Amino acid sequence: MITQEQIANAVCEIYKEAAIILPTDVKNALKNAYDVEESDIAKLNIKSILDNIDIAEEKGIPMCQDTGLPIIFVKLGKVEVENLQEGIIEGVKKATQTVPLRTNVVDPLTRKNTGNNIGKSIPQINVELSDKPELELTVFPKGFGSENNNKLAMLLPGEGIGGIKKFFKEAIISAGGKPCPPTVIGVGIGGSSDMVMKLAKKALLRPVGDKNEDKRLANLEDELLTIANDTGIGPMGLGGKTTTLGVNIELADTHTAGLPVGVCVQCWAARHASITLKDE
Numbered sequence: 334m335i336t337q338e339q340i341a342n343a344v345c346e347i348y349k350e351a352a353i354i355l356p357t358d359v360k361n362a363l364k365n366a367y368d369v370e371e372s373d374i375a376k377l378n379i380k381s382i383l384d385n386i387d388i389a390e391e392k393g394i395p396m397c398q399d400t401g402l403p404i405i406f407v408k409l410g411k412v413e414v415e416n417l418q419e420g421i422i423e424g425v426k427k428a429t430q431t432v433p434l435r436t437n438v439v440d441p442l443t444r445k446n447t448g449n450n451i452g453k454s455i456p457q458i459n460v461e462l463s464d465k466p467e468l469e470l471t472v473f474p475k476g477f478g479s480e481n482n483n484k485l486a487m488l489l490p491g492e493g494i495g496g497i498k499k500f501f502k503e504a505i506i507s508a509g510g511k512p513c514p515p516t517v518i519g520v521g522i523g524g525s526s527d528m529v530m531k532l533a534k535k536a537l538l539r540p541v542g543d544k545n546e547d548k549r550l551a552n553l554e555d556e557l558l559t560i561a562n563d564t565g566i567g568p569m570g571l572g573g574k575t576t577t578l579g580v581n582i583e584l585a586d587t588h589t590a591g592l593p594v595g596v597c598v599q600c601w602a603a604r605h606a607s608i609t610l611k612d613e
Contacts (some may be wrong), residue, residue: 335468335610337416337423343608344405344424347472349432355386357552359542359578359603366422366515366568366575379515382568382601387457397602400434401474403456406538407572408469410462412612418458425456437477442547455528470606471538479512480569485530488592494553496520497594498560504596505561505577510570513600514534515578517541521595524585532583533597538605541579550582557582576584577605 360383367379389396403425407417428434429450431533438452439445450456463469484504488496501520508516521532544551557580578601587593 334413334415335612337420337446340414340417340420340468340470340611341423341427343470343610344421344472345427347470347606347608348403348428348434348474349426351427351472351474351604352400352432352434353389353393353415354606355389355396355602355604356540356606358542359601360386360577362541363515363601366578370573370575372567372573374571375495375575378568378571378573379575387478388539395432395434396604397476397600398435399476399478400432400437401476401604402437402480403450404473404475404534405456405458406471406473406535407458408463408465408467409460410465410467410469411609412468414468417460417468419462421456421458426451436475456470466611468496468608468610470610471605473534473538475534476600476602479516481597482508482512482529482598483533484592484596485526487526488594490590490592492592493563496592497553500594501557501596502560503562504562504598505566508598509566512598513602514566514570515568515575516561517578517599517601517603518561518580519595519597519599520554520580520582521597522582522584522593523587524593525587526593528585529593529595530597532585533582535596536581536583537597537599537603539581541581541603544580545582548605550584554580554582 519536561577
């Protein structure tokens with residue numbers, strides 16, 4: 334059996350990793366962006382980001398003061414697991430104290446802080462069933478400088494790909510420099526209104542530059558990336574060639590009467606970390 338204690342320790346471990354160490358694909362994308370930028374201000378901003386990443390790793394401290402809302406993706410395979418939810422909650426509490434993490438979770442109306450990053454329906458736990466003999470946990474700390482710039486559109490079927498591109502461009506322009514670009518953008522297409530936003534968020538778990546296996550979507554990812562960077566918003570919103578490092582799309586079938594589209598914005602600190610536990 335995979336015990337509650339194992340789950341708690343694993344969540345704490347990967348939360349620390351996610352908060353402090355940026356995934357290699359994102360770091361490489363930022364370095365490539367620095368190389369292609371021509372604006373001195375744009376290069377200065379990316380250099381500052383890269384220096385920040387190095388300092389966080391060297392000192393073992395979070396790379397951003399906003400250590401995010403605790404979101405956990407779970408792939409539950411054919412294993413026996415003890416108290417999954419309780420283990421995750423315990424792990425988030427432990428990480429909050431030991432990393433440490435900023436306490437971000439509040440009552441949405443009174444704004445009273447819970448003090449431990451645990452609250453009603455928080456951490457947000459997303460469970461997907463798997464045929465593998467393992468439990469995979471992914472911590473996705475989502476900062477709200479970027480989250481506040483997410484967009485949802487319930488387009489009409491006739492608007493098609495042209496409507497998706499138009500809505501995407503409007504979302505990028507509306508966000509401007511607020512989500513600390515260069516960003517990574519997840520796009521969901523299809524499903525229902527709630528499902529499409531989850532698809533967009535899950536898209537952010539794929540590495541930057543990892544193209545969708547569906548050629549239609551891979552081509553659309555390239556087109557949307559060009560649209561984003563052609564805005565000229567640039568690093569930190571101060572102009573430049575790199576507004577977005579990458580665009581990832583996830584798709585689900587939908588109702589004949591609708592075309593849901595979700596845009597999930599992630600800042601340059603595209604943080605996430607995973608671990609796999611086996612019943613041994």
